[in-house]
Amino acid sequence: MGFAFEQQGGHAWSELNKTKWHNLTLDNRRARACHPRGPLYLLKPDGSALEYRVDAPSHYHHVCEWGMDYHFWMDVRPFLRDGVLPAGTHIEASTTARLVGPDVTGPLLKSARYLDLTEQERFYADLPAYEEPENTFAVSALDRLDAQTWTPTSEGCAWHRDGGYGPGSGCLSVRNHYSKTGSWQQTYVELITAPCPSFVHWAELTLRFDGRGTACFSNVRWEMVA
Secondary structure, three states: EEEEEEEEEEEEEEEHHHHHHHHOOOOHHOOEEEEOOOOOEEEEOOOOOEEEEEEEEEEEEOOOOOOOOEEEEOOOOEEEEEEEEOOOOOOOOOOEEEEOOOOHHHHHHHOOOEHHHOHEEEEEOOOOOOOOOOOOOOEEEHHHOOOOOEOOHHHHHHHEEEOOOOOOEEEEEEEEEEOOOOEEEEEEEEEEOOOOOOOEEEEEEEEEEEEEEEEEEEEEEOOOOO
């Protein structure tokens, strides 16, 4: 699934990757600016799409990096003056959605540019994905549509696709020369249990190294205990 949206310079498209869009939308309140009244298309493999339009002078949208939902809002400028809306100010906008076919999306995709990450955005997005139930640090989050990345929380953190204790496994390393403390963090845990098919817990898993030298983490597993 991908999507295209209208900007001042035309249309752009991208695969619907949670980690990629988290990094693409970090600036501008984690949003991508749309052309005024420009549509957003959620594209299906068969070429059909949900077309969203916002009837506002200007508007923004972004992909929520946790729930994969979409937020739309309009810019209150030029209505906003000194952070206070004058009494009686009336702002009105509506969002409409309709199902369109390949006859609509096909020409747009032919002319749309690919929305790629900048070098800095790719550096942060191309980190190891959280793989359930066991993580061998061998898969980039850019290769997993629904994955979250591990986050380096100090200097000296590096991801190696090779170097783990098993064939084909990578490792996360922390190299401390001066600070004595370094870590990686992952804060998203999803449990598949009855009666709920999917229940998300907010937790913090930290791979922490206290001391000087280099430590390599090759494998992490979450386990449910009775």
